[in-house]
Amino acid sequence: MVLPGHVPWEPTVVTRPAADPREIEFGRLFEEFSAPIYNYVLRMVADGDRAADITQDTFIKAYRKLDTLTEATSTKSWLYRIATNTAIDDMRRRRMVSPMGDDSPAYANRPDHRPGPEAQVMAATLDERVQRALLRLRPNHRQCLLLSDLEDMSAHQIAEVMELSYAAVRTLLCRARGEMRRALAAEGFAR
């Protein structure tokens, strides 16, 4: 299909409404955070379609609540809080996902632009094992660990996202690391 953009738009024929600051702000949010939020949620639920749905809902809710975002609020924490709560709601409704099977995990079928089929197979295999280990964790441990290690958030930022105290996050993260260590060992990661 040839996209029709090459025919010049006739400005005398069409008038467009002025750009809405809300739309601009939301566009910026989506541009910056859609991919990291999607990946964070994907690792939470281990299902590409569900992750897409949860990410979709996260941004719809964010759009509705955009007025509540103040300068004092960390945009990143605010958005991840919405995503986390949306994912938790989803998991509660589904009574948590079953651990990913050995064959054709939904997320593993997503496009991967890395070169080389062998590298992709190896990466997928490694990815699946880590994902299975993550799924062994309790949901709040998984969230905490992903926010720290995948999203590189500080304990203070995680506290904002999870609406916990700083001290509680440090305790939770420590327990999550211990749990993850055992889960990785069960997947054959030895040290």
Next chain:
Amino acid sequence: MTGPRVPHPEYEELISASLAGDLSDEERRRLDAHLDGCEACRGVLASFADGRRIVAGLRHLPVPRDLHARVRSGIESGRLAELPWWRRPAVIFAGIGGSLAAVAGALLALVILNGSPEPVGNATPTPMPTPTLAVSSTPSPTFASSVVPSPTPSAGTPSASPSEPAETPQPTPVPTAPEPDVYLGHTGPFDNRAGVVADGATGEGIIEDSTASGPPFAAELSPDGQWVAYLTRVGEKGTHQVRVTRVGEPSQADDPAAPEPIDSPIAVGQTVVLGESLSGDPFIEQLAWSAPSGRYLAFAMTNAESGDTDAWLFDASIGEAEQVTDTGNAYVGSWLPDGGGSSLLWLSVASERPTSYLQAFPDSAAEALTPIDPADDPIAMAEGVFQPLLNVSGRFAIYWDGAMERIGSEDGAVAGWRFVSGAEPYLAEHIWESEEVRFADERAIFRDLTVDRDGFTSASITWGPDGDTYAIWDARWTGTPQSGENEAPYPDEGRVYFSRATDARGMTRGQAIDAGDVPEDWYIADVKIAPTGEHLVITVARPLAGTLDAPEADLLLVERNFGDEADEVTVLRGEQDTNWWGPAAYDGR
């Protein structure tokens, strides 16, 4: 990675916090001092650090290509994707459709039903700014019967017009009844049947037309609620008439940005016959009102003698239709929701490689329309796009692509264009920005069909008022159905397939309505989706047994259920009363 034992649990939390730099200076010094002398805790640190590295190294996957479009659609429709759509509460979010439904329903109530102050129909109460309803200054013509001959309706060459407001939709959950705003009928004694426009909620006839040529099988309400456009069969000739009936007065809008209401010389209750066309092709049956003005109805007609198909516009402001293309292979797509001073219409040209062209038609000054070649000086063009049908927001499009051929009718005459191989409907983002109009991220709608040399010849397609749901029926397939030995044929011409644009699964055989929803051996004449997004209003008709057989159709309300739960089917009108009931129409977006 069973990891070392933790002989000093009091330091484990510090070790964990150290990985992200979350230690105070004092904590850092204390931990460092401890690690210097404790090999076991150094092991814990190494183990935790390995875990962190492994998680951080997880592959970063790209977001689904349609995510942005899904978010935009969700914002506009007020719907979330959290639950499977068929499990969500039956609410709509009053945006454009809701207010239009209110206008249309209230107009019907106030203008047509003898000025009764009681609202009827499916008027949706909504806190959205709603245009002030105008009470007719003329006597209300209950069962008014008046037909105005088409200004230039030569046989086989008829006439036609219109798009949607740019206001930001606000998600306002409003319970909505699934009944249509209006529906049509063809009723009375076998040898003296009349057309009727009935209120969708009460079933009361509000306009009668004694000159109706035959049973109606497609209908659309205009966005301002003033008009219903419809197609009626013409005996056994294999043709249909294109008609419009005025059902309401213009309203004065509270919103200063709302378009000027269209006034017309055609009185409420009058019907205009716009022309007659060769019938039987879903691509000719597209009736497209421009929005938000509702000034134009665009439609196509095929000349029964030459086989030429051209686009026509009915201009409500003058009550006449004019031919607007002269290439003999032009079909009507959709209007853009808001042309900002112009009405912008996608016209499609049938050829071996079909192409669509965006053309502008004036929204204000009364300029004469002259036939054009859609390819002449278009605002935009899209090769490989045929009959793009836009949703209510204009952000999604469903269109066809495939190889077309001009074919002959049974009597040897040329009878228009058909897809002959590799054709199927696609769902795409329709992007309309200041510098360009384009279709993006297209994907085949039927995910579990293999289209190569086999493919669709045609199908009928409709969007729901929520801009998300869509239905496909009368799907005609050129090859062998792709179903197992003991399975129902797929695709099935006798089923309705029902999904939503934001559903990542697309359309599959599992999304067909139950086989038992349509009476055995009857066929589907028309489908509309209710604003609830969960109900279909389906016109099912009984094939004629002979020339003396009276056409019969029932109007069904189907609530779609999945899994083992059967669909709920209610007969809105009909059920073996040997009258023809249907099709239905909603708010005329």
